[in-house]
Amino acid sequence: MADGRKALEPGDINALMAAVAERQDVDAYQLLYKHFVPKVRAYMSKIGSDRAFADEMAQEAMLTVWRKARLFDPGRGQASTWIYTIARNVRIDALRRGPRPTFDPNDPAFVPEDELGADVAFERQQDADRLRVAMASLKPDEIKTLRLSFFEDMAHPAIAAALDIPIGTVKSRIRNACLKLRAILKDA
Amino acid sequence: MSEAARNTQGRVTVLHHLSDELLMSYAAGTLSEGWSIGVATHMSFCPVCRQRLSEFESIGGHFLECEEVEGDETSGWEEIQKRLDVPSSNVTDIAVRSDALMPQPLFSYVEAAGGLRWRSLGSGASQMKVPTSDPSTIVRLLKIPAGKPVPEHGHSGREVTLVLAGSFGDSVSVFNRGDVELADDDLTHQPKATPEEDCICLAITEAPLRFTSRIVRFLQPFLGI
Numbered sequence: 538m539a540d541g542r543k544a545l546e547p548g549d550i551n552a553l554m555a556a557v558a559e560r561q562d563v564d565a566y567q568l569l570y571k572h573f574v575p576k577v578r579a580y581m582s583k584i585g586s587d588r589a590f591a592d593e594m595a596q597e598a599m600l601t602v603w604r605k606a607r608l609f610d611p612g613r614g615q616a617s618t619w620i621y622t623i624a625r626n627v628r629i630d631a632l633r634r635g636p637r638p639t640f641d642p643n644d645p646a647f648v649p650e651d652e653l654g655a656d657v658a659f660e661r662q663q664d665a666d667r668l669r670v671a672m673a674s675l676k677p678d679e680i681k682t683l684r685l686s687f688f689e690d691m692a693h694p695a696i697a698a699a700l701d702i703p704i705g706t707v708k709s710r711i712r713n714a715c716l717k718l719r720a721i722l723k724d725a
Numbered sequence: 726m727s728e729a730a731r732n733t734q735g736r737v738t739v740l741h742h743l744s745d746e747l748l749m750s751y752a753a754g755t756l757s758e759g760w761s762i763g764v765a766t767h768m769s770f771c772p773v774c775r776q777r778l779s780e781f782e783s784i785g786g787h788f789l790e791c792e793e794v795e796g797d798e799t800s801g802w803e804e805i806q807k808r809l810d811v812p813s814s815n816v817t818d819i820a821v822r823s824d825a826l827m828p829q830p831l832f833s834y835v836e837a838a839g840g841l842r843w844r845s846l847g848s849g850a851s852q853m854k855v856p857t858s859d860p861s862t863i864v865r866l867l868k869i870p871a872g873k874p875v876p877e878h879g880h881s882g883r884e885v886t887l888v889l890a891g892s893f894g895d896s897v898s899v900f901n902r903g904d905v906e907l908a909d910d911d912l913t914h915q916p917k918a919t920p921e922e923d924c925i926c927l928a929i930t931e932a933p934l935r936f937t938s939r940i941v942r943f944l945q946p947f948l949g950i
Contacts, residue, residue: 547790563809570802575794596801603809614779618786625754625785635758635858638830640769646828648737648903650772668783687785688792692755708746715745722780 545572547615547665554616557606566603569616574599577624583690584631594631598624615665628690671721679714682707739771741904745781747885748774752781759862762830762855763885763905763929769828770903826889831855831927835866843868850876855927863930869893872920882931884908891924893917 545553545568556565577598581591601623609619629637640647672680685691685699693711697704743764750756751764768775823832834855835841843851843866850873855864866889869875875893886906893900895916900906906916918924 563806566809567802567806570805571799573789574801576789576792579792579794580789592801596805599801600805600808615783615786617790618779618783621785621789622782624789629754637754638758638762638765638834640765640775641829644769644823644829644832646769646823646825646832648770648772650775665783668787672784672787683784684788686749686755687753688788690753690755692750711749712745715749718780718784 547617550616551611554606554609554619555611557603558609558611559607561606566606569602569620570599573602573620577620580624580688581628581631583688584628590631594627595624598627601627632690667722668718671718674717674721675714679710679717682710683714686711737770737901737903739767739773739903739905741898741900741906742771743767743774743777743905744907745777747907748778749781749784752778752785757861758857758859759864759929760883760885762834762857762864763887763927766828766831766927767887767903767905826925831889834864841866846876848876849873861931865928865930867924867926867928869918869924869926871918871922871924874915874917875924882909884931885929887927889925889927891922892919893924893926894919 550569550572553562553565553569556562557569574595578592578595581594581598582588584591584594598620602620605623609616626637642649675683682696682700685696686693691699693704693707696707700707747756747760747764751761756764768778822836823829827835834857835853838853838856842853844853845851849870851868853866855866857864867875869891871891884907886900886908888900888902888904888906890902892902892904893916898906899919900916
């Protein structure tokens with residue numbers, strides 16, 4: 538980080554998020570806020586040229602992280618992933634693309650997964666480390682393509698235009714990236 | 726209850742899943758509303774695809790985490806601190822309704838349209854258009870009588886078909902409740918509802934179906950399909 542302080546590690550982030558989830562720990566939330574708000578602002582800057590509006594949406598997302606904190610389950614996934622999904626939903630609303638249809642675990646028709654084993658939470662932490670290793674194994678072109686999709690809000694035709702490549706190439710890069718990621722994640 | 730609804734009581738085991746492409750664009754937030762209805766309704770049935778979704782979302786989390794940023798990380802803290810009310814305890818207690826045929830989010834869309842209302846397509850099949858705010862897709866429910874063919878059509882662009890009751894199939898595969906069939910431009914086939922009961926499915930298409938049956942095509946403008 539610019540000021541030389543130690544960046545938060547993924548394990549720290551999960552522990553801080555769990556503290557916010559379990560006991561509304563404001564100090565923990567403040568550390569998360571400082572860590573994530575510039576990143577979420579960068580993510581929101583893709584909404585358009587209105588910087589103030591993007592900042593406002595970033596604040597909105599971070600406030601939602603606080604308000605919905607008790608829905609975060611550290612046994613079920615990474616805090617950074619959870620924060621990403623919140624920021625994504627705020628961005629979809631901000632872009633006024635219409636509602637985002639989603640399943641609901643409280644729906645009586647919802648088919649639940651079988652009970653997770655005791656060691657799954659531990660495995661999920663390992664998954665985050667493995668994902669980093671797996672992402673590092675991708676070619677720069679593949680990472681760039683994935684990033685345009687996940688961070689820059691581009692559908693496949695927009696990615697093809699931005700990189701000046703055929704849409705078939707976009708799809709094959711994504712397909713190759715998925716194959717590699719899956720091979721590494723399943724393997725370890 | 727109809728025969729179709731009775732069949733929905735048993736546990737659903739999905740055999741035909743969503744593609745990486747659909748799941749990934751849903752995870753990234755770039756999939757439009759119409760497709761998302763099919764994707765999300767399938768996931769109500771399918772723990773496997775929900776697990777795959779969270780894997781794709783973790784790629785998004787990875788990019789968020791990797792984002793290198795300069796600038797004032799404390800800005801906005803004063804303002805947000807004032808807004809840190811006690812989180813409400815009932816965030817999860819929003820009443821959700823569904824019926825034996827349709828899980829969420831499909832149920833809400835059909836309910837908003839005034840409930841199930843079938844319109845005959847002739848030849849025994851009927852449909853209901855599901856209104857959305859997405860002009861790039863057409864979302865509809867189709868009911869095909871037991872043993873009858875799905876009205877013959879060539880696919881125009883991508884198509885997602887999710888079985889809600891009964892089943893349909895062709896010589897290659899059978900699709901049961903919860904299963905999703907994905908098709909694109911060049912596939913022309915004529916699946917049939919299996920003989921035991923009527924088949925109800927959710928079909929999302931890119932453009933109006935081009936029915937190749939002359940009668941249905943002739944009636945297309947009048948039926949609004």
